[in-house]
Amino acid sequence: MAPHDAILKRHAELKQKHAARGLTDAQMLTDHNQMKAEDQKTQDEHRRLVADHKKIKEDHAALLKK
Numbered sequence: 001m002a003p004h005d006a007i008l009k010r011h012a013e014l015k016q017k018h019a020a021r022g023l024t025d026a027q028m029l030t031d032h033n034q035m036k037a038e039d040q041k042t043q044d045e046h047r048r049l050v051a052d053h054k055k056i057k058e059d060h061a062a063l064l065k066k
Helices: 003-020 025-065
Strands: none
Touching: 003 025
16 A cells, blocks of 8 residues: 555544544644644743753752862
8 A cells, every 4th residue: 555545544534533523624623733732832841841951960060060
């Protein structure tokens, strides 16, 4: 099966699943985009925390050298 065929098959399965739940394509797209935005926000927060942690470790190492 070509990758494109697999994608079309998966799309059809999802569309059927969403229809069974009473959701339109537009509602599903809205939900999907909202989840993507939340995921991006989580990733951004994680990167910020990692950077903060790295800075604290560097500051701590500098203090220990004194």
